[in-house]
Amino acid sequence: MSTTRDAFRQGVVDVLPVVLGVVPFGLIAGVAAADAGFDLVTALGFSVGIFAGASQLAAIDLLGRDAPALVAIGTIAVINSRMLMYGASLAPYLAREPLHRRLGAAYFLVDQVYALCLIRWRADPELPRLPYYLGTAIPLWVNWVLWTAVGAVAGASLPSAIPLGFAVPLVFLALLVPAMHDRPTVAAGVAAATVATVAAPLPANLGMPLAAVTGIAVGLGVSVLGGGVREAEAAGDAVEAT
Amino acid sequence: MSAPSAAWVVIGAGAVLTYAIRAVFLVFAARLTSVPPPVREGLRMIPAAALAALIMPAVLRPQGELDLVAARPLAAILAAFVAWRTGNVALTIGVGMLAVVALGYVPGW
Structure with a gap:
């Protein structure tokens, strides 16, 4: 039987290599904010308030190109809607926690916390879950805010010969490649990329949401034709049965 | 700004x-x-669709004009290859940035 403290410590141990991998991403979140003309407090506002890297970078990029606030907000919602799936997937494991703890935990629900918790909770059902969750989440949060601050301060003084803005699509590229791992997700990515390229001259950067929605529809269509939804149904039944 | x-x-x-x-x-x-399976499949498509939609204009149209043969698309292809082979985020960013800076010094680009 593990104690609360052991579970928290286990979370910290598991998350440390992941934390190192997120350092450049946090730096770029700060540098991109500085590059778009935002000060340190605003850069930290993105990282503390939203705490979701890809959506922060997209919003900062859009604001830097004078897109309307509504387009930036809609883009944040589209990119982060994947977290609906994380909440739904982890919810059964936290169902016995009191509401206020689940509300607190929700703030920290990022990709890495989700992935680590799902693996560890399945492998070790006796482990106290919420302490493990916070053990992975708190180092990630501290690391994220810290490197955003460093990036925001350093960003303004970096030489202009380095096209820092290019780091943003590179981060997305590093996340995109593993996200395209089967036929429906490849179709979703290719369709979105095509529409985004053709529709880029549309006003108010409307090409981005248009491309994303098209990609999701095409991916879902390929999944339905290939029997992916039926497989997901079967997998859902299996999860509920355990 | x-x-x-x-x-x-x-x-x-x-x-x-x-x-x-x-x-x-x-x-x-x-x-x-549990989430209804069609909804779950739709949500599963979001990362690929949203990220691809964000990348293409930044790589192919940095100044608003479609530019297929330039430093950025070539550096992006190289970075995509690194991401695919290694799965390493830091290495992908490093190689992509080095490539775009190096290609910037090639005459005629």
């Missing part, structure tokens, strides 16, 4: 929406433990 107040509107609304997305299923955890 854009108005700081616009940034705070985006931060505020983005924070509320993102928190709601994270919290909704955790709050109703006891009652609802």
